[in-house]
Amino acid sequence: MDARRTTVVAEPRGQVALVSVGFPLLGALVVWRLQAHAGWVADLEWAPLQGPFRLLASIPEPWGTIGSVAAGALLGLLVAGIAAHERLVVEVFNEGVELLRGGRHRSFDRTLVSGVFLDGKKLVLLGVDTGELARETHDLKPEELAEAFQTHGYQWLDGDPYRDDYRRWVDGTPDLPPGANALLKVRAEALRKDDKEDAAELRDELSRLGVVVREEKKRQYWRLTRPLP
Known part of the structure; x- marks a missing residue:
């Protein structure tokens, strides 16, 4: 083989x-x-x-x-x-993607990745439900990342195709799934304390509820996932 x-x-x-x-x-x-x-x-x-x-x-x-x-x-x-x-290391192959940082190893099957893009200094893997599989800060060269993903046939996007769907979060925001407001409130405190590990874990918890979250200067913005047509 x-x-x-x-x-x-x-x-x-x-x-x-x-x-x-x-x-x-x-x-x-x-x-x-x-x-x-x-x-x-x-x-x-x-x-x-x-x-x-x-x-x-x-x-x-x-x-x-x-x-x-x-x-x-x-x-x-x-x-x-x-x-x-x-330090982030990205391994790209035809069957999937692996992200390595600080002893943490995350793997994503190719069938789960619908697109890849850069949001400032963050590498984002989009899922087939429009959610984000990963959002990782990096200091890698953008052209090397683009070439790696395109070489293996992934869809490389110019930016976030769902950026206009985000809304600013405030405590008690309606239209969120049950439990999401509480998680966002705890995550806001983690961001305030610059607790990156806790903020990342809470992002994963929100993802399981169908909520995509991003932050700008510790302000949180959210959107809901939806199935691709």
Whole structure:
């Protein structure tokens, strides 16, 4: 049996390497410079956080320099790790699509995908009921995504064909299925707190009720799914 022909769209290796190496180096440099000027800042009566700066200035050399460089590098590694966790990888093949992010692996059969488009920095997979199978933030090249999906015969759309169907959500909005208002209210709070994981889970819950939701600057907009003719 022939191996499945797959097109993978991911951030360039050079960019990934730059983040993995550059962030720890930048963190080490920034914290080292802070430590080097800690005594001067601590002497400024109006400067904030004088306690931490006095503590930094009191560390004898060379331990102050060694500690600040190590702490900065660790902070940079933490930021690089968060970036790696949030990085999206898209695998497209004739039989379906796979989205990988932070250890989460989502698969979509080709028969369920009616179209694909970009909404700003989000990749959206449309379902056959006009709902959204996935809406994922990404930093991938749009032309590479378009080429990958078109190569495997998916319908690549110029934009959201149902954008005009969305309505602004306010608490108590009528015409929504039972339970949807409560979920949207909880999701509004998740957006306010920038809890992306909870907001994504609530989007999935709303999708099961036949409600498609998108947000702009933490304002929610909704529409109902409907069967394709």
